[in-house]
Amino acid sequence: MVERLAVIGIGLIGSSIARAARAxxxxxxxxxxxxxxxxxxxxxDLGLGSRVGxxxxxxxxxxxxxIVCVPVGACGAVAELIGxxxxxxxxxxxxxxxxxxxxxxxxxxxxxxxxxxxxxPVAGTEHSGPDAxxxxxxxxxxxxxxxxxxxxxxxxxxxxxxxxxxxxxxxxMTPEHHDLVLAITSHVPxxxxxxxxxxxxxxxxVTQSEVIKFSAGxxxxxxxxxxxxxxxxxxxxxxxxxxxxxxxxxxxxxxxALQRAIRWGxxxxxxxxxxxxxxxxxxxxxxxxxxxxxxxxRRALNAATQTGG
Ligand code: NAP
Numbered sequence: 001m002v003e004r005l006a007v008i009g010i011g012l013i014g015s016s017i018a019r020a021a022r023a024x025x026x027x028x029x030x031x032x033x034x035x036x037x038x039x040x041x042x043x044x045d046l047g048l049g050s051r052v053g054x055x056x057x058x059x060x061x062x063x064x065x066x067i068v069c070v071p072v073g074a075c076g077a078v079a080e081l082i083g084x085x086x087x088x089x090x091x092x093x094x095x096x097x098x099x100x101x102x103x104x105x106x107x108x109x110x111x112x113x114x115x116x117x118x119x120x121p122v123a124g125t126e127h128s129g130p131d132a133x134x135x136x137x138x139x140x141x142x143x144x145x146x147x148x149x150x151x152x153x154x155x156x157x158x159x160x161x162x163x164x165x166x167x168x169x170x171x172x173m174t175p176e177h178h179d180l181v182l183a184i185t186s187h188v189p190x191x192x193x194x195x196x197x198x199x200x201x202x203x204x205x206v207t208q209s210e211v212i213k214f215s216a217g218x219x220x221x222x223x224x225x226x227x228x229x230x231x232x233x234x235x236x237x238x239x240x241x242x243x244x245x246x247x248x249x250x251x252x253x254x255x256x257a258l259q260r261a262i263r264w265g266x267x268x269x270x271x272x273x274x275x276x277x278x279x280x281x282x283x284x285x286x287x288x289x290x291x292x293x294x295x296x297x298r299r300a301l302n303a304a305t306q307t308g309g
Contacts (some may be wrong), residue, residue, distance in 0.1 A: 002027040002162060006063035008056055008078055010034040010043045012124060013095045014069030015133030017166065018048045023135045026165045033059035035070075043130045057085035065162065068094040068106070073235035076105030083109040091155045092116050097182065097232070099146040099175035101239035113150035117159045118175060120144045121168055122186070126227045136167065140288060143168035146175040183243035187236055188251060191244070193225035194233070221296075 005027035007014045014032065021027040030049040033056040034040050043052045053059055060066045060082045068078050075096055086092065092110055096102045099118050110116050123141035125132065143163040147156050160170045173181070200211050200219060211219065237244060261269040285292045 001165065002065045002158075004029045004031065004063045004065075006030075006060045006066045007032045007049070008034070008059065008066065008068045008082065009070035009074075010039050010048065010052070010130045011069060011128050012132040012137075013121065014067070015043065015046070015048055015130040016135070016137040017067055017069065017095075017133075018043075019133055019135045020138065020166045022049075024165060024167075026162060027065070031059050031063065035074075039130055046130060048130065056081045060090070061085050062087065063090055065158070066090055066092045068092070068096075071231050071235045072096045072098050072102060072239045073231075075102050076109065079106035079109035083111060086111055086115075088112065090115060091158055093119050093159055095119060095121055097186070097236050098239040099144075099178045103146075103148055103175050107148065113148065114152035115155050116148065117151045117155050118146045118148070119159060119163065120146070120178065120182070121163070122182075123168070124228075126224055126229075128229045128232070138163070139167040141168050143170050144178055145170060145172045146178050147172065148175070179240050179243045180246070183240060183247040187240055187244050188247045190225055190228060190233060191237070191248070192251075193222040196222050197226040 002021070005018075005021050007018050007030065010018070010032050014034075018030050018032055021030050031051040032040075032043055032049040033053055034043065035054060035056075037054060040052050040054055043049070051059065056078065064087070066082065066086065068075055068082075070078055075094055079092075082092075088111070092106070092115055094102055094106065096118070097120060099120060102118055106118075107113060107116060121138050121141060121143040123138050123143075125137075143166075145156060145159060145163075156172070160172075163170050196219070200206070201208070203211075215223065258270070258273070260266070284290050291297045
Protein backbone atom coordinates (compact mmCIF):
# COMPACT_ATOMS: atom_id res chain seq x y z
CA MET A 1 0.00 0.00 0.00
CA VAL A 2 2.96 2.34 0.73
CA GLU A 3 5.78 1.93 -1.80
CA ARG A 4 8.65 3.19 0.34
CA LEU A 5 8.35 3.96 4.06
CA ALA A 6 11.14 5.95 5.73
CA VAL A 7 11.39 5.83 9.53
CA ILE A 8 13.59 8.48 11.17
CA GLY A 9 14.60 7.62 14.76
CA ILE A 10 15.05 3.88 15.29
CA GLY A 11 14.02 3.47 18.90
CA LEU A 12 11.14 1.61 20.54
CA ILE A 13 8.49 3.28 18.37
CA GLY A 14 10.41 3.61 15.09
CA SER A 15 11.68 0.05 15.13
CA SER A 16 8.21 -1.28 16.04
CA ILE A 17 6.68 0.59 13.07
CA ALA A 18 9.38 -0.81 10.75
CA ARG A 19 8.86 -4.33 12.09
CA ALA A 20 5.07 -4.14 11.73
CA ALA A 21 5.25 -2.57 8.24
CA ARG A 22 7.48 -5.41 7.04
CA ALA A 23 5.80 -8.28 8.86
CA UNK A 24 2.32 -7.21 7.76
CA UNK A 25 3.24 -6.26 4.18
CA UNK A 26 2.14 -2.63 4.59
CA UNK A 27 5.17 -1.17 2.80
CA UNK A 28 7.00 -2.65 -0.18
CA UNK A 29 10.28 -1.18 1.10
CA UNK A 30 11.34 0.13 4.51
CA UNK A 31 14.36 2.41 4.99
CA UNK A 32 15.52 3.84 8.30
CA UNK A 33 17.64 6.74 9.57
CA UNK A 34 19.01 7.76 12.95
CA UNK A 35 21.55 10.31 14.20
CA UNK A 36 23.45 7.64 16.12
CA UNK A 37 26.02 5.43 14.35
CA UNK A 38 25.60 2.76 17.02
CA UNK A 39 21.81 2.68 16.58
CA UNK A 40 22.18 2.47 12.79
CA UNK A 41 24.62 -0.44 13.10
CA UNK A 42 22.26 -2.26 15.45
CA UNK A 43 19.25 -1.67 13.16
CA UNK A 44 21.25 -3.08 10.24
CA ASP A 45 22.20 -6.15 12.31
CA LEU A 46 18.55 -6.64 13.21
CA GLY A 47 17.60 -6.42 9.51
CA LEU A 48 14.96 -3.75 10.13
CA GLY A 49 15.05 -2.33 6.61
CA SER A 50 16.65 -2.50 3.18
CA ARG A 51 18.74 0.62 3.87
CA VAL A 52 19.81 2.20 7.17
CA GLY A 53 21.98 5.29 7.62
CA UNK A 54 22.78 8.55 9.41
CA UNK A 55 22.29 10.69 6.27
CA UNK A 56 18.66 11.53 7.00
CA UNK A 57 18.11 13.58 3.83
CA UNK A 58 19.43 10.68 1.73
CA UNK A 59 17.18 8.21 3.55
CA UNK A 60 13.93 10.15 2.92
CA UNK A 61 14.74 11.13 -0.70
CA UNK A 62 12.54 8.55 -2.49
CA UNK A 63 10.12 7.84 0.33
CA UNK A 64 6.33 8.05 -0.09
CA UNK A 65 5.65 8.11 3.65
CA UNK A 66 8.11 9.50 6.20
CA ILE A 67 7.47 8.94 9.91
CA VAL A 68 9.65 10.91 12.31
CA CYS A 69 10.14 8.93 15.55
CA VAL A 70 12.69 11.00 17.48
CA PRO A 71 12.21 12.68 20.90
CA VAL A 72 9.77 15.62 20.77
CA GLY A 73 12.54 18.21 21.24
CA ALA A 74 14.46 16.93 18.17
CA CYS A 75 11.55 17.00 15.66
CA GLY A 76 12.19 20.57 14.42
CA ALA A 77 15.86 19.85 13.70
CA VAL A 78 14.95 16.63 11.84
CA ALA A 79 12.29 18.45 9.75
CA GLU A 80 14.88 21.09 8.83
CA LEU A 81 17.28 18.36 7.62
CA ILE A 82 14.79 16.30 5.64
CA GLY A 83 12.47 19.08 4.33
CA UNK A 84 14.50 19.99 1.23
CA UNK A 85 15.02 16.30 0.27
CA UNK A 86 11.36 15.22 0.32
CA UNK A 87 9.52 14.08 -2.81
CA UNK A 88 6.72 16.61 -3.57
CA UNK A 89 4.08 13.91 -2.98
CA UNK A 90 5.64 12.46 0.19
CA UNK A 91 3.41 12.36 3.26
CA UNK A 92 5.21 13.37 6.47
CA UNK A 93 4.06 12.27 9.91
CA UNK A 94 5.52 11.77 13.38
CA UNK A 95 4.74 9.87 16.58
CA UNK A 96 5.51 12.52 19.21
CA UNK A 97 3.67 12.40 22.52
CA UNK A 98 2.92 16.16 22.31
CA UNK A 99 1.25 17.60 19.21
CA UNK A 100 0.93 21.42 19.36
CA UNK A 101 4.66 21.93 19.81
CA UNK A 102 5.52 19.42 17.07
CA UNK A 103 3.32 21.26 14.57
CA UNK A 104 5.04 24.54 15.49
CA UNK A 105 8.51 22.94 15.22
CA UNK A 106 8.09 20.93 12.00
CA UNK A 107 5.64 22.83 9.78
CA UNK A 108 7.94 25.76 8.91
CA UNK A 109 10.53 23.35 7.47
CA UNK A 110 8.22 21.23 5.31
CA UNK A 111 7.70 22.06 1.63
CA UNK A 112 3.94 21.33 1.57
CA UNK A 113 1.70 21.79 4.63
CA UNK A 114 -0.95 19.67 2.91
CA UNK A 115 1.25 16.55 3.09
CA UNK A 116 1.89 16.88 6.86
CA UNK A 117 -0.31 14.80 9.18
CA UNK A 118 0.96 14.64 12.80
CA UNK A 119 0.06 11.53 14.80
CA UNK A 120 0.57 9.86 18.17
CA PRO A 121 0.31 6.11 18.73
CA VAL A 122 -0.71 5.75 22.38
CA ALA A 123 1.33 2.63 23.00
CA GLY A 124 4.70 2.05 24.53
CA THR A 125 6.78 0.40 27.18
CA GLU A 126 9.42 1.72 29.58
CA HIS A 127 12.16 0.36 27.27
CA SER A 128 14.03 2.30 24.56
CA GLY A 129 16.22 1.63 21.55
CA PRO A 130 16.02 -0.56 18.42
CA ASP A 131 16.00 -3.83 20.38
CA ALA A 132 12.96 -2.80 22.43
CA UNK A 133 10.54 -2.73 19.47
CA UNK A 134 8.16 -5.50 18.47
CA UNK A 135 5.56 -6.13 15.75
CA UNK A 136 2.52 -6.24 18.06
CA UNK A 137 3.22 -3.03 20.04
CA UNK A 138 0.31 -1.14 18.47
CA UNK A 139 -2.23 -3.97 18.30
CA UNK A 140 -5.61 -2.79 19.63
CA UNK A 141 -4.02 0.44 20.94
CA UNK A 142 -5.17 3.89 19.83
CA UNK A 143 -3.35 6.02 17.31
CA UNK A 144 -4.50 9.66 17.43
CA UNK A 145 -4.20 11.65 14.20
CA UNK A 146 -4.03 15.41 14.73
CA UNK A 147 -4.31 16.94 11.24
CA UNK A 148 -3.67 20.67 10.93
CA UNK A 149 -6.19 22.87 9.09
CA UNK A 150 -3.89 22.51 6.02
CA UNK A 151 -3.59 18.68 6.03
CA UNK A 152 -5.03 17.30 2.76
CA UNK A 153 -7.90 14.79 3.25
CA UNK A 154 -6.20 12.15 1.05
CA UNK A 155 -3.02 12.36 3.16
CA UNK A 156 -5.08 11.94 6.35
CA UNK A 157 -6.87 8.92 4.82
CA UNK A 158 -3.56 7.30 3.76
CA UNK A 159 -2.19 7.67 7.28
CA UNK A 160 -5.41 6.36 8.83
CA UNK A 161 -5.20 3.34 6.57
CA UNK A 162 -1.51 2.83 7.43
CA UNK A 163 -2.11 2.81 11.20
CA UNK A 164 -5.17 0.57 10.86
CA UNK A 165 -3.07 -1.98 8.99
CA UNK A 166 -0.33 -1.69 11.63
CA UNK A 167 -2.99 -2.91 14.08
CA UNK A 168 -4.15 0.27 15.84
CA UNK A 169 -7.58 1.85 16.27
CA UNK A 170 -7.53 5.36 14.83
CA UNK A 171 -9.11 8.52 16.27
CA UNK A 172 -8.80 12.11 15.04
CA MET A 173 -8.66 15.32 17.11
CA THR A 174 -7.01 18.74 17.09
CA PRO A 175 -3.41 19.02 18.37
CA GLU A 176 -4.57 21.26 21.25
CA HIS A 177 -7.25 18.83 22.42
CA HIS A 178 -4.78 15.94 22.16
CA ASP A 179 -2.34 17.76 24.44
CA LEU A 180 -5.01 18.29 27.12
CA VAL A 181 -6.26 14.68 26.95
CA LEU A 182 -2.73 13.28 27.16
CA ALA A 183 -1.81 15.62 30.01
CA ILE A 184 -4.41 13.88 32.21
CA THR A 185 -4.09 10.32 30.85
CA SER A 186 -0.31 10.12 30.49
CA HIS A 187 1.83 13.15 31.29
CA VAL A 188 0.62 13.97 34.81
CA PRO A 189 0.49 10.26 35.82
CA UNK A 190 4.14 9.97 34.76
CA UNK A 191 5.01 13.12 36.73
CA UNK A 192 3.31 11.65 39.81
CA UNK A 193 5.27 8.40 39.39
CA UNK A 194 8.58 10.26 38.96
CA UNK A 195 7.73 12.31 42.05
CA UNK A 196 6.75 9.45 44.38
CA UNK A 197 9.77 7.37 43.39
CA UNK A 198 12.01 10.41 43.89
CA UNK A 199 10.43 11.11 47.30
CA UNK A 200 10.94 7.50 48.43
CA UNK A 201 14.54 7.58 47.27
CA UNK A 202 15.15 10.74 49.32
CA UNK A 203 13.45 9.61 52.57
CA UNK A 204 16.23 9.31 55.11
CA UNK A 205 14.36 7.36 57.78
CA VAL A 206 13.53 4.54 55.34
CA THR A 207 16.58 2.87 53.91
CA GLN A 208 16.93 2.25 50.18
CA SER A 209 17.01 -1.50 50.77
CA GLU A 210 13.67 -1.34 52.65
CA VAL A 211 12.09 0.64 49.80
CA ILE A 212 13.15 -2.06 47.35
CA LYS A 213 12.37 -5.03 49.64
CA PHE A 214 8.80 -3.93 50.40
CA SER A 215 8.09 -2.40 46.98
CA ALA A 216 5.21 -4.79 46.20
CA GLY A 217 3.02 -2.67 48.54
CA UNK A 218 2.27 -0.40 45.54
CA UNK A 219 5.56 1.45 45.06
CA UNK A 220 6.77 -1.14 42.53
CA UNK A 221 4.01 -0.25 40.05
CA UNK A 222 5.09 3.41 40.12
CA UNK A 223 8.71 2.40 39.47
CA UNK A 224 7.78 0.81 36.15
CA UNK A 225 6.45 4.15 34.89
CA UNK A 226 9.29 6.09 36.55
CA UNK A 227 11.82 3.95 34.60
CA UNK A 228 10.65 5.56 31.34
CA UNK A 229 13.19 7.25 29.09
CA UNK A 230 14.52 10.50 30.68
CA UNK A 231 15.09 12.32 27.35
CA UNK A 232 11.63 11.52 26.04
CA UNK A 233 9.90 12.63 29.24
CA UNK A 234 11.97 15.76 29.76
CA UNK A 235 10.92 16.82 26.25
CA UNK A 236 7.25 16.02 26.91
CA UNK A 237 7.10 18.27 29.99
CA UNK A 238 9.02 21.08 28.29
CA UNK A 239 6.70 20.92 25.26
CA UNK A 240 3.30 20.47 26.92
CA UNK A 241 3.77 23.04 29.67
CA UNK A 242 0.35 24.72 29.61
CA UNK A 243 -1.83 21.60 29.63
CA UNK A 244 0.35 19.86 32.25
CA UNK A 245 0.28 22.90 34.55
CA UNK A 246 -3.50 23.19 34.16
CA UNK A 247 -4.09 19.51 35.03
CA UNK A 248 -1.54 19.66 37.87
CA UNK A 249 -3.53 22.54 39.39
CA UNK A 250 -6.65 20.36 39.51
CA UNK A 251 -4.62 17.43 40.84
CA UNK A 252 -3.15 19.53 43.67
CA UNK A 253 -6.62 20.74 44.71
CA UNK A 254 -7.97 17.18 44.76
CA UNK A 255 -4.93 15.98 46.72
CA UNK A 256 -5.49 18.73 49.28
CA ALA A 257 -9.12 17.55 49.63
CA LEU A 258 -7.92 13.99 50.28
CA GLN A 259 -5.42 15.27 52.85
CA ARG A 260 -8.28 17.09 54.60
CA ALA A 261 -10.47 13.96 54.53
CA ILE A 262 -7.71 11.93 56.19
CA ARG A 263 -7.00 14.64 58.77
CA TRP A 264 -10.72 14.91 59.77
CA GLY A 265 -11.36 11.17 59.62
CA UNK A 266 -13.88 11.57 56.77
CA UNK A 267 -14.07 7.87 55.83
CA UNK A 268 -17.14 8.39 53.62
CA UNK A 269 -15.25 10.79 51.35
CA UNK A 270 -12.36 8.32 51.01
CA UNK A 271 -14.68 5.36 50.44
CA UNK A 272 -16.71 7.23 47.79
CA UNK A 273 -13.61 8.22 45.83
CA UNK A 274 -12.05 4.76 45.99
CA UNK A 275 -15.32 3.23 44.78
CA UNK A 276 -15.43 5.60 41.80
CA UNK A 277 -11.79 4.93 40.89
CA UNK A 278 -12.32 1.18 41.05
CA UNK A 279 -15.11 1.56 38.46
CA UNK A 280 -12.71 3.41 36.14
CA UNK A 281 -10.25 0.50 36.40
CA UNK A 282 -13.09 -1.89 35.52
CA UNK A 283 -14.06 0.10 32.45
CA UNK A 284 -10.45 0.10 31.17
CA UNK A 285 -10.49 -3.70 31.41
CA UNK A 286 -13.93 -3.87 29.77
CA UNK A 287 -12.68 -2.04 26.66
CA UNK A 288 -9.66 -4.36 26.40
CA UNK A 289 -6.98 -1.79 27.33
CA UNK A 290 -5.62 -3.98 30.19
CA UNK A 291 -5.91 -7.45 31.66
CA UNK A 292 -8.13 -8.39 34.58
CA UNK A 293 -5.56 -10.97 35.74
CA UNK A 294 -4.50 -10.40 39.36
CA UNK A 295 -1.39 -8.25 39.73
CA UNK A 296 -1.54 -7.31 36.01
CA UNK A 297 -0.93 -10.97 35.13
CA ARG A 298 2.42 -11.07 36.92
CA ARG A 299 1.35 -13.72 39.44
CA ALA A 300 1.43 -16.26 36.63
CA LEU A 301 5.05 -15.28 35.97
CA ASN A 302 6.18 -15.22 39.58
CA ALA A 303 4.13 -17.01 42.21
CA ALA A 304 6.08 -15.28 44.99
CA THR A 305 5.03 -11.78 43.87
CA GLN A 306 2.49 -10.11 46.16
CA THR A 307 0.73 -6.81 46.32
CA GLY A 308 -0.82 -5.26 49.35
CA GLY A 309 -1.75 -1.92 50.88
P1 NAP B 1 13.85 5.95 21.76
O1 NAP B 1 13.67 4.48 21.91
O2 NAP B 1 14.78 6.68 22.67
O3 NAP B 1 14.28 6.25 20.24
C1 NAP B 1 14.53 7.53 19.73
C2 NAP B 1 15.62 7.43 18.68
O4 NAP B 1 15.78 8.69 18.02
C3 NAP B 1 16.99 7.07 19.28
O5 NAP B 1 17.63 6.08 18.50
C4 NAP B 1 17.73 8.40 19.19
O6 NAP B 1 19.13 8.23 19.10
C5 NAP B 1 17.17 8.98 17.92
N1 NAP B 1 17.38 10.42 17.81
C6 NAP B 1 17.42 11.35 18.80
N2 NAP B 1 17.62 12.56 18.28
C7 NAP B 1 17.71 12.41 16.93
C8 NAP B 1 17.93 13.29 15.84
N3 NAP B 1 18.07 14.61 16.04
N4 NAP B 1 18.00 12.78 14.58
C9 NAP B 1 17.85 11.45 14.37
N5 NAP B 1 17.66 10.55 15.36
C10 NAP B 1 17.58 11.02 16.63
O7 NAP B 1 12.45 6.71 21.84
P2 NAP B 1 10.95 6.17 21.58
O8 NAP B 1 10.42 5.63 22.84
O9 NAP B 1 10.93 5.35 20.35
O10 NAP B 1 10.22 7.56 21.33
C11 NAP B 1 10.30 8.23 20.08
C12 NAP B 1 9.12 9.20 19.94
O11 NAP B 1 7.92 8.46 20.14
C13 NAP B 1 9.11 10.34 20.95
O12 NAP B 1 8.73 11.53 20.30
C14 NAP B 1 8.05 9.94 21.94
O13 NAP B 1 7.41 11.07 22.50
C15 NAP B 1 7.10 9.13 21.07
N6 NAP B 1 6.33 8.07 21.77
C16 NAP B 1 6.94 7.27 22.69
C17 NAP B 1 6.20 6.30 23.36
C18 NAP B 1 6.84 5.41 24.40
O14 NAP B 1 6.15 4.88 25.27
N7 NAP B 1 8.13 5.20 24.37
C19 NAP B 1 4.85 6.13 23.06
C20 NAP B 1 4.27 6.92 22.06
C21 NAP B 1 5.02 7.91 21.43
P3 NAP B 1 19.98 8.33 20.51
O15 NAP B 1 19.48 7.24 21.38
O16 NAP B 1 21.39 8.18 20.09
O17 NAP B 1 19.66 9.70 21.07
